[in-house]
Amino acid sequence: MKRTTGAIAMAGITALLLTACGGDTESEDPTSPAADEADAPEGDDEGATSDAGDAADETAAGGEGDAAGETAGAPAASDGTSLVIWADDLRAAAIEPLTETFTADTGVEVKVQVVAQEKLREQFKDAVGQGAGPDITIGAHDWLGELVQNNVVAPVQIAPDVAEQFVPESIEAVTFEGQLYAVPYSVESLALIRNTDLAPEVPASMEELVENGQAMVEAGDTELILAQELGKEGNAYSMYPYVSAYGGGIFPLLEEGGFDGSKAILDSPETLQGAEKLAWLGEVGALSTNQDASNVIPNFIDGKAAYMVSGPWAIDQITEGGINYAIDPIPDFADGGETAPFLGVQTFYVSAESLNPQIAQTFVQEYVPTEEIQVGMFEADRRPPALTAAAEQVQSQDEDVEAWSAAAEGGTPMPNIPQMNAVWGPLGKATADIVGGADPAERMATAQTEVASALGGR
């Protein structure tokens, strides 16, 4: 390597030099640092999540936007260097204390801002698109394609040996067109949640579940065979395990991983076989478009259903409602159809416009893959950690975790390609119609046509 052939190499890596995370043009914009500083003091007045030592920060928040605001906070960050993380209410409370190690190691203060859950994705996209926003945001993996389209997330060049420590599906979930864009911390999926007082036995198949459910309804013990979200507009996420049970699905899988977003397979014979099962579940009354987010969990808690298909978010309410429950994988169909759910992966994204790119990358690549953070996040949202070691650690504390992991087995991450946005609506509405009695083949064909025309029109 003694060669000083810089000139030659330079030509080859011009592109590399250009690739300053897409943020270097922004550095010439004199307004951007101001934006960052304006955000900084605001992170502090989350009375919600901060604890002692906030007195200084309170004053900083009072003098918002002026110079006094920037210098408040940890002494190590007296030059104003700080990371801003966006998260929803639940996760903001969880991540804030977990950043202490990072601050102690690096002297970089971390400020966590709460953003409403339903607004986070849009706000992040809009803010970063305008050169503002946080350095890091916590978000779901299926936002990825859309975020890349608008160039608001930076690639994460995680070390291969670190990537290997994660549940493989979680790494797959944050990979888009062969590039890694986020570091995962939890994997969630739907599962069968059973009221153990009403239904002590695990049903061996969907058919058995329906049979037991019908018996309970006839006996007057319950009112519903199964509680599961669908709604008038349908729900492709909730119905996916049935639709994909025979190898069908939404997009064909690519050999190199990921999905081929250029064509949908909603009308493939395998998908149709699943849709038939959907129709059957609707016919026997196990699924209904009248079951939606507003009544599924309440019905289960009121004992109106012995079985519910839902996710980890339901557990708090079930516990509060005093229901004895057990978690199992969604039963397969008796003829071998495997009901594997979609996986949702929660991740840390780095903004493409971060003014502190190395610091942000250090946090997500070197601190997020630690048991401290992964277990800490688990304690807040009860989703099984994505880091294998952390998942093993919490399994000993919480028996649900093992059950959730089992339920996730065989599941595929929700497609993170932007084309998926064109599918949720049409496929969701098709599932509602099929459960409501529409002919599966015809209805899936219509959905396919609609998706295809949306994809073609891009």
Next chain:
Amino acid sequence: MSQAPVGQPVATPPWVLAVKWLLIALTLAACTYLAWLAVEGGSWLIVTVVAFLAMSVLVVYSTRRGITMKYLLPGLILLALFQVWPIAYTVATAFTNYGDGHSLSKEEAIEAIQAQSVRPAPDSARYGMSVAIPEGEEIATAELSFLLTRPAQEGATGEHVVDGQELFVGTLEGLEPLPVEGVTLRGNGTIGAAPGYRVLTLVEANERAQDVSAFAVPVDGDLGIKAATGTQAFVGRATTTYNPDADTMTTLEGTVYVARDGNFVPQDGQGPALPTGWTENVGLDNFSSIFTDSTLRNGFVKIFVWNLVFPLLSVGSTFLLGMLLALLFNDPRLRGKGIYRSLLILPYALPIFVTAIVWAAMFNQDFGMINEVTGLNIDWLGDPWAARAAVLITNLWLGFPYMFLICTGALQSIPTDVREAASVDGAGPFRTLWSVVMPLLLVAVGPLLVASFAFNFNNFGLIYLLTGGGPFDATNSQVGNTDLLITFAYRLALESGTPNIGLASAVSIIIFLLVGALSYVGFRQSKALEEVN
């Protein structure tokens, strides 16, 4: 007011003048401060706007002329800045393809595509990295280098290996071994100190963050060592490169992408476009697609019809109920009117996002109260006609208190003689109501009815929260049976598979023209403008 001679102004009290000039001075001072901040921030647009504000305040309030402007200026300034400007901006967007995947400039998109394409070379080494500058130089200006470490080959020793780590220094020229003398390693295997260098901490290096991001140590052709984090580096290459002469993107495999319609698409037409595109002017394409795309066009007509029917029926039904209730309570003998009235306005006082959720739950076919109580089994939210009825019922509930308030007021003003006269004349109560009270009321509340129509024409909240525009027909998940134009445009802009803000802006312009024309006609009918000449 004493005997001031005609035409001679009453002397204004000094304190009033003082307050006036104090206010003017304060405004100017505030403007100066704002302008100074804006200069600091480098935003010349804001400087110009603030200067213009200051000028107009000075001109309008410090002279005796232009009395009208004295009353209109505050409102006009706010109107121009926060209503007219956003509208103008939205109108401009309608002529572009702005939306998801088309939110960058072309230059930004080209840069982004290349940045996203940087991949680690297969089986390449991962380095521990420290950012360093020559000793004694300023961080802000010094030439950067990466001090790199990587696990040495087994058994390797020598002047570049310490503690099993092989040491390098990487510059823009290339990678060279670093002698171990004087070098100390940190716990994580990176170099903590080296003679002749000042190793920067994470926070110090952050001053040069963009330079560090752009920094690449060339190794082996097009490969380079780049920072992965603040302490780690990887060997990678850009797998997609831009050719400015041909305006094409080429991947390592040799696929060529050409620029077309705001995206790089494969030259051979096979396969999808590169995900990141850019904003382009598209002229009238958005408008023409509303009228030519069959889905949009059919949807538009269908939605438009409902968009006329819904506010008409809503205004009619809420007015009728509000009026009848107002008549009911318009009897002085009735006790407890205050309590009745305050309870009746609760539907108006509760936030709509609460009540809409409750109504949606009550309309649920299986679990809702409405079917339960009436014994019906109507699929309120799933059947197109039932859903429209549900929307109207809910809006009747939400809207009648407003009409009740208005009619209660207006009824007070109808002279009692009028009704008496009608009675004396032998007209029954209904005839009195129909031919005497109603016409008077309608004249009185006419402009408010038009305003109510305009509000309901764009009643986004109700539809969005109650039905989401649904139910939808099997063939088209973009056009719902209870959609209004505004919920339809919102779906196009934000919630469809291909969010397209440009198209949604075009729809909003059409909505604007339609509702404007309708309201204009409505006002002409109500003769409200005749007073103005």
Next chain:
Amino acid sequence: MSQPTAAGVPGAVPAEVPGPAVGTVPDTGTVRVPPGQKPRTGVWWRHALAVLALVWALFPVLFILSAALNPAGTLNSASPVPTAFSFDNFSDLFASQTFPFWSWFRNSLVVAGLGTVFQVFIGAAAAFAFSRLRWRGRRPGLMALLLSQMFPALLAFPALYLMFLKIGDVLPAIGLNTLWGLLLVYLGGAMGANVWLLKGYFDTIPKELDEAAKMDGASHARIFFTMTLRLVAPILATVGILAFVALWGEFLLASIFLLDQERRTLGVGLYSLNLADRNKYFGMFCAGALIASLPPVVVYLTLQKQLIGGLTQGSVK
């Protein structure tokens, strides 16, 4: 105000009354029983109908109350009768660190309160100009104001977002995520929103009063501040309550504007509380919504007398 009161002449009840003789006749407050007729048969049927109206108005509210009192916080959509009584949801809401309800409440009071005051003042000033001053372009001006209210404002939100993001770079105090910025946007519509209603009422104040004051040598400002504003107090109250209720319930724009929990208004806060974690907080949400409905009712009760007079005359002329 010299419309013929044709309807007052016995035997001349017209099918259409030309120009109502309203606004000048005070509500007598007593019932005059038409001669030759017996008094109507009491008011019990009015009470009966009133109770029916209350049932219609309140039964959905009972669902909210029932969910707020239900410790599990679930909506029992089939019956509004509470299945359990507890104030847990209220105390949870007040104690919540994550959802600072009282900060939201305070923010809403500030935004809706100040917004109402400024909207009324700006509107009144504009109405004065349109009603009292002679200048060219009044008619197109009024029409343009009306039209500016017709734009589907929701679709201009991205532009507002962008604008305030840039403003915030330079003037953080009024940028995104500040109540002041939000207030400014709300005031953008101040002139257009109510000028029609206000102008109508201003027109009913006899111009002779102005003329007389002018003869006395009073300046236009003196007339406006010391005379006109007093005379139009009822319509100011009316516009005040309409503006207050509208600002109090606004959440679409505010949810784009306000990020920090501490800086949210009630509308934004409650809306996101409902959506957070899949209906987990529905009970707290309903409890908060019930409390949120109180200020509009209080404002209404305070201004009730004024309100009735204001709507009457303003809308007529």
